[in-house]
Amino acid sequence: MFSKEKLISYLATTAISLWLAASGPASAQLQIEIVDGVEGALPVAVVPFDFGNAEMQPETSMHEVIAADLQRSGLFDPLPVSDMIDRPTRPPEISFGTWRLLEVDYVAMGRWIPGSDGVSGEIEYHLVAVNSGRTLFSRAIAAGPGAFRLRAHQIADAIYEELAGAPGAFASRIAYVRVAGAGTEDEQFELIVADSDGHNPQTVVRHSQPIMSPAWGPEGRRLAYVTFATGRSNIVIQDIFTGQREIVSESRGINGAPAFSPDGRMLAMSLSRSGNSEIWVRTLESGRMERLTDHWAIDTEPAWSRDGRRIFFTSDRAGRPQIYQVRRDGTGIERVTNEGAYNSRVSVDPYSGLLAMVHGGQANFRIAVLDRESGRLRVLSPGRMDESPSFAPNGRMVLYAAREGERGVLAAVSVDGRFRQRLVLADGDVREPAWSPLIQ
């Protein structure tokens, strides 16, 4: 093991953020189970990466992380390592015949190339198509202690992008709220940030009063959320690496539903300081406040369009909650949803601009995706109490909260609705997931 000082100096020099300046590891990790699989997932093999006799051994098994990522996407069917006949580390070492016999279409492999200090170095990795015999890519990426897991996710993203034709989203994080001891004297709310595979959960903030509505900054290091720590709702922005916190709204009434603008310079919110909930935008640097709506209805849950020129929001101005949009200057309010008695809590697909929302009526609340170009609304989730949709940074999956009996679980579903997984905590209740942007 390396000393803490050495680790810190390594991290400082390589600028790889090891982990959060948080109040410590969270008690339990999300377990991911695949619920509905996809027929015809691509057969791939991720060969164990070769670290030889290097002094530096990764803290994590890279090929396992990569294979698990690919499997979780629903598009790939990784071959178990125990079925592999040989273990190439570079394309010239591949004997294509054996992989064809195993009916594997693509083989990923890699090896560690130590640097002069023996601590940091590079991972060289390759992807080969078995049938054509072509090498699809050969690349290298810097790595070192504490960074292997992130590098594994990034390699999985590279494989995904090469084979699926769209960026991956494995090198990302999820934030969620966990409630322990719900309904008891010891009830605790925790805001947790974990890797996209549920690994390494870290508590960002913990309190006996409710915590709600986490939202990521576009750089993936700031989280805005609502806390009731004072007994009233306040909006806080917290840097997950330094732990630095700033209260950005504590006006009379509701301070809720924060949403960073795509450029990260503004925060949209729902505030009731003027008497009832309206959409406001705060310019973070200057503190300038602008009110975008002025209506007796509940106007809340703002979500920015990808170009930052419009804001989608929930309003019950027509009686029941529906999705509306307003231009950034407060003009041009227009209704967006027409199908269904209840539509709320939009999440905007950062990749193609689809809108995910809570869609329902009296009995069922489900996650639906609206394609505004075709006008088509597709219901993706099967639950009765599904909520809080959040798009993956590549737009391929929607993470959301569901209820099972008296507890909350997280689930993710592909935008075509064909593939679904559950993210379950051994104990406690989880809710309000927010998927981060890609970690660069």
Place this chain on the structure above:
Amino acid sequence: MNFALKFFLVSALAILLGACATDTRDVPAEPEPQPQEPSEPSEPVEVDRVNPVDFADSRNLDNPESTLSQREIYFEFDRSDVRAEYLPIIRAHAQYLKANPSARMLLEGHADERGSREYNLGLGERRGNSVLDLMQAEGASASQIEVVSYGEERPVCRQSSESCWERNRRVEIVYTAR
């Protein structure tokens, strides 16, 4: 216990509670023990008996016979209009506020779990505001009342059933100063 001793204890308790009620205005958290109803109508304790329809009397806040002891107002799904059956409760508390200008009240608005959380935060506030408006219409001063919404974050019942949901769709009247 013989009758004389019992009589003495009940009288002593009643006097003690009377004293407490005027001295502990700012301590609403612990519900006080209820004054015992004397079993015999001729008991002299009756001189100190609380009139349950005297809504200016802070002792009625803890008197189960008085409307002032009722602090919950329930709502229909996705609605914030107050049903007529709850108007007497609101009137009683409005009269109390009017008679006790130093009293302060929190109206905690809540929603059931259905639908999205932030919308429900708005709904809880709107329910609180409906009660606030009626309190004001009955003569209470807005400066005595604050509305706080907890949305669906503080349910009293956690099953996903209508019987549970209807208990969660509520405004709770909480005195922060009596």
